[in-house]
Amino acid sequence: MKHKFYGGPLSLYSGKARAYLDWKGVDYEEILSTTEVYKTIIVPKVGRPVIPVMVTGDGETLQDTTLIIDHFEAKIGGPSVYPDTPKQRLVALLMEVFGDEWLVIPAMHYRWNYNEEWVYGEFGAVAAPDASQEEQLAIGRERGQTFKGFCPILGINEQTIPAIEASYEALLADLDRHFSQYDYLLGSRPSIGDFGLIGPLYAHLYRDPASGEIMKRLAPKVAEWVERMVDVQQPLSGEFLPDDEVPETLVPVLERMMTEQMPFLQKTADIFAAWARANPDMEIPRAVGMTDFTIEGVTGQRIAPPFSLWMLQRPLDYYRQLEESDKSAAEEFLSTIDGALAFRDFTMERPLAFENFKLILH
Ligand SMILES: N[C@@H](CCC(=O)N[C@@H](CS)C(=O)NCC(=O)O)C(=O)O
Structure with missing residues (x-):
């Protein structure tokens, strides 16, 4: 089958x-x-x-x-999306967390504040492909409302929107510079980091028409990378850069992650630790409260999701189990990234596992 x-x-x-x-x-x-x-x-x-x-x-x-x-x-087996070498592997795992768990913010903002009517039609077309266009729109409007309703709890509101847009445009500029030199994040082969970034950067920020127009105008090389990622010409092809090289052009992208997402994740971990102490036998909820995040100097509030911590454990566990010389190479690399201390010294009292479609305490 x-x-x-x-x-x-x-x-x-x-x-x-x-x-x-x-x-x-x-x-x-x-x-x-x-x-x-x-x-x-x-x-x-x-x-x-x-x-x-x-x-x-x-x-x-x-x-x-x-x-x-x-x-x-x-x-x-065969060529892997996980690089073997310490710096590249760490960067790839970090970029997956950044794409999966942080760029959802611009993705949801641009989808719902620039493409709302169009997206309702899309929701309807998926839910009921055989229905008439009118019926699809009605079905899509109902289903889409739930997703639109996530925007405020993700921290998207009038105060934060200008900062979310400034940050996204700066990210696009950084990535455009990178992809004018490299096909993927770490060479001519996509890594797990590329797949983390493609989630938000494809469906919402490229495929939604008004968002796609912005990406193509501001960052044509990013749009070309999206096209390479989703229209695969040659499966299992390409190589990571030799000698564990991490391109300089990724430094600003990593710094954005370290300064925006990492402090938020630390707050989430602290809230989760307190929650776990108080509720030892309870099923882990999708959010354990609301907490602060800061983007481009603007502070908002958003839900604190334990799932993001499970994702962060991947680069953390990888980094912490590295043997001496690999560890020092990774450490030296991190010391060149502003804000990376928040990752290096991250404290997570209660490790998580994801089993049978649920988060559990490990
Ligand atoms: N971390 C999960 C997230 C899956 C997810 O959130 N999917 C969205 C659609 S893209 C969804 O179905 N959300 C509805 C919900 O979670 O209630 C993954 O990587 O698969």
């Missing part, structure tokens, strides 16, 4: 997994996550309505793009 991939063209994380599956040369069938599919397949198998979901040829259900990717990395 062929692997079945349930997702949708407008979905951020579907874009991440699909780009990977295509690069890895996985033979799969993509099935639209219609209302019927949610009801008969996704919710019964995963326990909640979420995409993407992969049901492998062996009947195993995988949710979470990171687990889907790691499953095929282990099964297929």
Whole structure:
């Protein structure tokens, strides 16, 4: 049986997994996550309505793009999206966290504040592909409202929007400089970091028409990278740069992550530690409260999601288990990145695991 991939063209994380599956040369069938599919397949198998979901040829259900990717990395072998060398591997893992868990902010802002009506139509087209356009719009409006409703709790509001836009435009400029020299983050092969970034930078920030216009105008090289990522010409091709080189052009991108996202993640970890002490037997909720974040000097409040900590554990665990000489190479590299102390000295009292589609204390 062929692997079945349930997702949708407008979905951020579907874009991440699909780009990977295509690069890895996985033979799969993509099935639209219609209302019927949610009801008969996704919710019964995963326990909640979420995409993407992969049901492998062996009947195993995988949710979470990171687990889907790691499953095929282990099964297929061959060229990997995880570099072998310490600095590149660390940067790739960090960029995955940045794309997956932080760039959702500009992605959601531009989607809902620049493309709202168009997106309703898209939601409808996925939910009920056979319905009339009018019916699709009505269905899409209802379904899309839920997602639009996430904007305020993600920290998107009148005060923060100018800062979110300034930060996104600066990020585009940095990435445009990078992609004018390199095909992918770390050479001619995409890494797990590229797949983290492609989620927000494809579905919301390239494919949504008004967002795509902005990207193509401000950062044409980023738009070309998006096209390379989603329209794979040669699966399993390319190499990471030799000698564990991390291009200089990635430094400002890493610094943006370290100064915007990392302090927020530390606050989230502190709140989560207190929550876990107070609620030892409770199922871990999607958010453990609200906390501050600062972008371009503007401070807002957003939900503190424990899931982001599970993602951050990947680069943290990798960094902390490095053997001496690799560790010093990584440490020396981090010392050149403003704000990276927040990562190096990150404190997480309660490690997390993600099992059976749920976060649990480790
Ligand atoms: N970290 C997950 C996130 C999946 C996710 O949040 N998917 C979105 C659509 S792109 C969704 O279904 N959200 C609905 C929800 O989580 O309630 C992954 O990598 O798969």
